[in-house]
Each structure stands twice: as C-alpha cells, then as structure tokens.
Amino acid sequence: MLALYKHVSSSFLCRYSPSPGPLRRFVGILSSTMIQFPALFILLGLLLLANSAAVDRTSEEGEAAILDPNQECTPYNYATVTNQMNSFPQVWESASILSDDAAAFAKWSSISANIPTNIPQKTQPPPSSYSASDPDCWWTYGQCTTPKLADLPPDVAAASEPSTLGYGFDDGPNCSHNAFYDFLQGQNQKATFYFIGSNVADFPLEAQRALTDGHEICAHTWSHPYMTTFASEDMQMIKLVVGVTPTCWRPPYGDVDDRVRAIAHALGLQTIMWEYDTADASVDGKTITDQTVVDNYDSFIQKASSGAFNSTGAILLTHELNNFTMSEAVNFYPQLKNVFQHLVPVGVSLNKTQPYVESNYSLPTFEQYISGTLTGSRGSPNSTTALPSSTSTSLRPPSTSTANSAESSASKNSASSLVKTGYNQILLSASFAAICFHFFGTVDFLMI
Numbered sequence: 077m078l079a080l081y082k083h084v085s086s087s088f089l090c091r092y093s094p095s096p097g098p099l100r101r102f103v104g105i106l107s108s109t110m111i112q113f114p115a116l117f118i119l120l121g122l123l124l125l126a127n128s129a130a131v132d133r134t135s136e137e138g139e140a141a142i143l144d145p146n147q148e149c150t151p152y153n154y155a156t157v158t159n160q161m162n163s164f165p166q167v168w169e170s171a172s173i174l175s176d177d178a179a180a181f182a183k184w185s186s187i188s189a190n191i192p193t194n195i196p197q198k199t200q201p202p203p204s205s206y207s208a209s210d211p212d213c214w215w216t217y218g219q220c221t222t223p224k225l226a227d228l229p230p231d232v233a234a235a236s237e238p239s240t241l242g243y244g245f246d247d248g249p250n251c252s253h254n255a256f257y258d259f260l261q262g263q264n265q266k267a268t269f270y271f272i273g274s275n276v277a278d279f280p281l282e283a284q285r286a287l288t289d290g291h292e293i294c295a296h297t298w299s300h301p302y303m304t305t306f307a308s309e310d311m312q313m314i315k316l317v318v319g320v321t322p323t324c325w326r327p328p329y330g331d332v333d334d335r336v337r338a339i340a341h342a343l344g345l346q347t348i349m350w351e352y353d354t355a356d357a358s359v360d361g362k363t364i365t366d367q368t369v370v371d372n373y374d375s376f377i378q379k380a381s382s383g384a385f386n387s388t389g390a391i392l393l394t395h396e397l398n399n400f401t402m403s404e405a406v407n408f409y410p411q412l413k414n415v416f417q418h419l420v421p422v423g424v425s426l427n428k429t430q431p432y433v434e435s436n437y438s439l440p441t442f443e444q445y446i447s448g449t450l451t452g453s454r455g456s457p458n459s460t461t462a463l464p465s466s467t468s469t470s471l472r473p474p475s476t477s478t479a480n481s482a483e484s485s486a487s488k489n490s491a492s493s494l495v496k497t498g499y500n501q502i503l504l505s506a507s508f509a510a511i512c513f514h515f516f517g518t519v520d521f522l523m524i
C-alpha cells in the first residue's frame with residue numbers, strides 16, 4: 077500500500093499524448109532524418125542536456141515550472157529537509173516521538189488527561205465482536221460522525237453553505253502534480269489538500285506550491301495508517317513542510333473513533349470527513365474499476381443536479397494520488413462547476429478564516445470567495461495565535477532548534493519568505509503533533 081503512494085506509474089501528462097497514427101509517422105521521419113544528419117541530433121542532444129541542467133529544483137517557483145512529469149518525480153535534495161530528517165521518523169514508517177524531544181513529551185503531558193482510556197484500540201476490519209451500538213462512534217464501522225464522547229465537536233462531513241462543494245484532494249503532494257495544479261490555476265480554482273507528511277518530506281517544493289497557489293492545506297498523517305489501530309501509548313504525529321500549521325486533518329481511510337478524535341481535538345485539529353466517495357484511489361481492476369469511479373462521479377453529479385445539496389452542500393472524497401485520480405478530477409471539473417453554484421476549499425465553505433495556527437495567514441470568508449476574493453492575507457510568518465482553550469499551548473514546539481533559527485534569520489515580511497521558511501515551521505509543528513500521537517499509538521497524526 078505504501079509503495080502505491082510512492083510510485084507514480086504514469087505521468088499525468090501522458091493522457092494528452094498524440095494518437096498512434098501520427099506518432100508512428102513522426103517517429104519514421106525522425107529516424108530517417110537522424111541517419112542523414114547525425115551532427116544535427118548530437119547538437120540537439122547537447123542543447124537538451126544544457127536545458128535540463130538549467131532546471132531550478134531548489135525553489136518552489138522552479139519546481140512548479142517543470143512540465144515533464146518524469147523530471148518532476150526525479151528525487152531532489154532540499155537542504156532544509158535533509159538537514160532535519162534526523163528529527164523525524166523515517167518516511168512511510170509509523171512516526172514516534174523521539175526520546176530527546178522534550179517539547180513533544182511535554183505536549184503529550186498537557187493533553188493526556190483529556191484522552192479517554194476506556195476506548196480500546198481497534199483492529200481492521202471491524203470485528204464481529206464490536207458492539208452494534210457503535211459506542212466509540214467508529215466511522216469505519218458505521219460512518220458515525222457525531223461523537224458520543226462528551227465535549228467533542230462533530231466531524232465536518234458536508235459543506236455548510238448551500239449548493240456548495242467543499243472541494244479537496246487527499247494523499248498529496250504527488251510529485252507529478254504540476255499539470256493538475258496548473259489546471260486549477262487556469263480555472264481560478266482553490267481547493268483543500270490533505271497532505272501526507274512523508275510525501276511532504278519527499279517533495280517539499282511540491283507541498284510549498286499548494287500554499288503559494290492559495291490552496292488550503294490540512295494534515296493527513298505521516299504515513300497514512302489506520303489511526304484507531306494504534307495504542308494510546310504509541311500514537312504518532314504528522315508534520316507538514318509548508319510554513320503553516322494546519323488546524324484541520326482527515327483520517328486516512330476515514331478511520332477515526334472518539335479516542336482518536338479526542339487526541340485530534342486536544343491538538344487543535346478539526347476532523348474533516350466526507351459523505352460521498354469517488355473511490356478513485358481504490359481502483360483494483362476487479363471490484364473497483366475505472367468505470368466504477370466514472371459511475372460514482374456521475375451518480376454524485378446526478379444527485380447534485382436533482383437538488384440534493386440545495387440547502388446544505390457536500391464534500392466528495394477525491395485524491396491527488398496518481399495520473400488517473402488527477403485526470404478524473406480534471407475531466408469532471410466542468411460538470412461539478414455546472415451542478416454546484418460554488419466550488420470552494422472546505423475551510424472557506426465553513427467560513428473558517430484562520431486555517432492555521434499562525435495568525436499571519438487567512439482564508440477569505442465564503443462571501444468574499446464567491447465574490448472573487450480567492451485568497452486571504454499573508455503577513456509575517458512569525459506571529460502565532462493561541463489555540464482554543466482545549467489546547468492550552470501552541471502546537472508549535474517551543475524549542476530553539478535549527479529550524480527556528482533558520483526561520484528567524486530569514487526575511488519575514490513577504491509571502492515568498494513565508495513559503496521558504498515554511499518547511500521548517502511545518503516540520504516542527506508536525507513533529508510536535510506527531511509526538512503527541514506517538515503516545516496514543518499514532519505519532520502519525522501529528523507528523524503532518
């Protein structure tokens with residue numbers, strides 16, 4: 077499963093390759109020309125080499141300009157990440173709190189009293205022994221989104237504004253996403269992206285592009301585990317790399333119960349679920365085929381066109397996972413635009429103008445967004461805002477690490493500096509959160 081997330085089987089752009097007939101003719105002409113004019117092709121090859129050497133893979137802007145998906149997905153070194161990876165779990169491995177991370181242990185200490193100890197960790201799939209009354213509000217068992225544990229807010233599973241789609245994608249950043257993000261940019265469309273911490277570590281510049289483009293970022297754990305299967309002593313965190321600390325998260329596979337919700341809530345994370353699923357990430361060619369996904373989109377669009385979301389909007393599960401999922405998102409975008417009055421990031425649909433712990437970055441209100449103001453403010457990355465009273469301390473670790481030093485030495489008064497220093501902030505924030513989840517059995521939670 078993890079290999080699936082790391083592997084990009086085919087490029088997104090391949091969907092737009094020419095048809096076989098003209099292609100064969102082109103290859104034929106090319107071959108004969110090569111035989112007649114070899115020097116010309118040697119020169120062309122040298123020019124191509126020079127061009128590829130000129131590609132900038134050190135900045136968000138440079139990475140976003142790459143159009144060849146194979147080049148996009150070629151690993152690169154990003155010093156900020158490389159230099160700090162020893163403070164993080166191995167990518168795609170369950171995150172755990174590092175023994176010398178005093179801040180994380182302190183954080184866990186501060187919230188542990190609010191975490192129930194009488195809700196057992198789960199196994200997958202839900203066993204027949206689990207009570208049909210669903211005492212733990214376990215989504216995987218019965219799609220429960222209204223917690224039974226007192227003082228926990230309900231999950232967000234729909235866009236509250238009428239005829240509105242909370243538009244978002246799980247499992248990114250995908251290394252070959254430039255064509256998809258370019259498409260969204262061309263449509264003036266913002267979305268919510270639920271990033272996996274390991275993907276952020278592998279492709280930090282791709283993660284930064286989401287913020288630069290004005291999208292909303294939520295956490296989706298460090299290594300995409302079933303969260304309820306972690307014991308409270310082992311929970312882990314997720315970290316993000318983009319310069320802001322998300323206050324929303326989506327459990328992988330929707331696997332959340334009241335114990336995991338309590339942890340998320342204590343960490344200041346709002347749980348975002350869905351009611352409709354395209355199954356675009358679940359294609360196995362057998363029980364779920366490409367056509368199943370098309371049918372799911374069609375069915376959802378039909379439901380929307382029949383007025384089902386006229387009073388309360390919807391959230392549809394879709395993914396930034398691979399060529400297929402992104403291509404289908406592009407294919408169905410016009411129809412979704414047609415049947416919904418508004419497609420907006422989930423945070424915008426909730427009128428959540430402060431999506432991150434850092435108060436310097438805001439989202440527009442729903443009214444502002446639909447009136448054409450698609451992004452909020454971006455100020456100094458240094459200021460932070462206190463979390464809700466349920467979380468007495470900031471998610472950001474108080475330690476003076478290398479990352480903080482780097483952050484403070486950078487210029488702080490522009491959006492670009494926010495993006496450039498963002499990786500450090502998100503790494504730290506995620507790490508902190510990961511620590512807390514480690515104690516719960518899922519450091520993965522906060523490593524985003």
Ligand SMILES: [Zn+2]
Nearest residue numbers: 246247328329
């Ligand atoms: Zn996922």
